[in-house]
Amino acid sequence: MTIILSICVAVTFAVSIYLMTGRELKSIAMGVFLLGHAANLSIIAMSRTPVRHEPQLLKGAPILTEAFDAARPMSSIVDPLPQALILTAIVIGFAVMAFLLSLLVLTSRKAGTLNVEQLAAEAMQGA
């Protein structure tokens, strides 16, 4: 399972870099969005899930039905820490995305173009 996830991380990361180095701001925005997925997948891979081979979803989710005392082994649940980190990351990623998209709209209105090269040239002229 980890190996599948690693491949997913590699592919999404590569594509997002490809998009972000492009010249259209729209592509760059999508690249940033995809990068968020890639990073989150990379973190969730660290929780070393005890994936059941039968479809028993949420069997080892970090939700307690009884006290998690010393008697219970850690391997009975997945590591909760990556999940907490990703939850924060999802929310912040969305906030950044929304701000980026509104900047996109504003840029296109003010400058009339979303081409990075043209924008940079204009900025240089302005400076």
Place this chain on the structure above:
Amino acid sequence: MTTSETIWLLLCILAPAALGCATLWLPKRAIAARTLIALLGPVASFVILAQHLAAHGVSAPEAPAATPVIEWIPVLHLNLSFLADGLGGFFGLLVSGIGALIVLYARGYFGRDEAALFRFFPTLGFFTTAMMGIVLADYMLLTVLFWELTSISSFLLIGWDRDDRHAVKLAMQAFFTTGLGGMFLMGGVLMFGYATGGDGGLWRWSEVLSAGAGRIDVSDPLIVWSFILMLFGAATKSAQWPFHYWLPGAMAAPTPVSAFLHSATMVKAGVFLTGRMFPVFAALEWWSDLIIPLGAITMVAGATIALNQHDLKRIFAYTTVSQLGLLMCMYGLGSLEYHGHANIEWDITQIANHAFYKAPLFIIAGALGHYISRDITQLGGAIRKRPAMVITMLLAGYALAAGPGTISFQAKEFFLYAIYHAQESIGPWWMLLMAMAAVTAVCNVAIFVRLLTTLMGWPGGMKPAAAHGAHDEHDDHAHGHGEHEHGPWAHLIWIPGLALVLLQYVGGLAPGLWGQWFAPLESHAAEAIPTALHAFMHPTLPLYVSLACMAIGAAVGLSPLMRGAIVDMHDRIYPAMYWLAVTGGGRAFRTVQTGRFRHYIIFVLLAFLGAYVASMALDPEMLRWPAVESAFEFIPGVLLGVIICATAILMPIVQSRVVRVIILGSCGFSVVGMYLLYQAPDLALTQLMFEIISVILFVLVLRLLPDTKETDRASGRWWRFTLGTLTGVAIGWLTLVAAQSGAEPKLGEWFARHSYTGTEATDGRGGGGRNIVNVILVDFRGFDTLGEITVLSIAALGVFSLFPRRKPMPTQLEFEEQIAGGAAR
């Protein structure tokens, strides 16, 4: 001693600033009242400190008695405790005493200039407080703190003339130079505390002094470096070569500031620090090796440049540099042993000696500039116009020349003896040092002889240069304020100088009395101060040298040699550095900062790949294929993985923007599925919600954007592909290796065990929640979540402010038209 002593000394430190600021509440016209209140500050400091010293005595240097600690920031080893030992107590009295005289002088100097006095008293009080703090603080970091405050307040004082760009530049020069030294000092103090044991280390001067050499391992390179850093701080503050350029530059300040900063306070802070460090670091070989050459070069450089100046304030500024070099050199020589004891005597007298003649010289220079001129060539026969001022200046000048009858003479003898005695340790180098001291003395005598002949109007004095006109800037600041003041207040412009210079003659003519005052403060006063006569009764080499210096100095002063005004080449150091930082830095900045997003990404990724390759080379373990479980058994995982990869790959290929958004959405929903497989229901729910909003948002936004194709898609396609693939593979591999590293989730386990019920480690208290992820978010990492909410709110505010709902903001042009229309109507 009780805690109340700490509070008293804190009051003693804060009084000048507090009362200086209090003058702001008095009416601007009440000059006399404001002067009195401002005067009360340093006087209160003086009285409190004197009372403290009288009540508790001056502690022995080996067992310094600091006042009890009042905790302020114990974690940073920064608490309130004060040490009024001989050195600190003496400096405290000196600073507050001269500070009081300067308040009076400022009243005479600024005359009836209400606005200037309104601004001056609080600033001066602030500076006095900072200075008192340096000399009385027991915690080393407290000294550093006040040290920085003197940099800031002296910046305000030097750049007093806010409209004069030149003065502001010189104030910046002083600020940056001394501020840089302050940073080095802080580094030195931190390093010292760390080297002596970190949290349990030595953070107080009193501990450092009483621990002595026992706890301080002078062979430890950390100790050596902390000493060098601290010395750098002292050298910049005390204007040691080649950092002395800021001191003459600081003459842009009004004369009360120059008189205060350059006689007793700012520049003496470095000497004070050296004196503080002396008992601790003198055992280092570096001590004498570094400080003696530094001080000696400064001494000669300052004296020779001083001889070639015309502006009185510049002359005295360079003699100050010279004297500071001498004081440093004295401490440097002090570490050399002479017949088994330290080669230093009456060091506090040396420091007091300089303050007692240099402050009057500046005071009278300002007074003469006020009434006549500050250019020595314009002052021929000034005694006929202002006899009292000229006599005061000549009395102080005689002390500058170290003439017999002043304490300066004995001080000079002590210094020459120290050089003479150093021959035991440094061999023939003592002759070079003696020659350097002689050159300095010759210059000082020559300056006095010139002052004497010029001011008295005798033949041989300085004559106005033929092509005069280049020196108009020498007129003093206060000069432009109209007619001179009359009445008793006007005499304040010279009386403080006379009061100080008389102390010189007390020391010179009645050394017994001087000894009574200063011996309790001195830690190196084995023998009583001899009278000047004593030296003549028992002539030795140092006396011959002084006499020869006086003869040669008089000859040089009368001769037509070296009468021009030269530009100190060190004045170029700071402008050159400034140019390098601003212009050179600007060029480097423009080279790196292209303003193009892709270039930044490439920089970041190349740095990442470089670090990646380097770590692979360092740790070959990272290259080994980890033991992974069978990859493709679990069909849902494989399917989701295939969808994620396929949608990602399709993204750059598809052209239609709507299809692109749909693809992005399906990628996101597959990630939701992946979270479910990884037993993360919270993540799946959150991601699902945000994915839906994101897709809607994308569709809405894309509708607002022009549907342009990427015009030059083909360009740079291959390097983008290569860079993306390399980074992707690197991150993927990193993920695989990290996930399979076999590290136990220790932190995760701790969170799991404490999320509902606690253990003994937490006194049985737990988070009280069954959903561990939620407990982590709102409890264990609550601040993290607070930050997250803040980011979300800021983003929401940002979006909201970008799109005004009601009325579009007028563009600049429309706005100007509106204004113009309004004006027309």
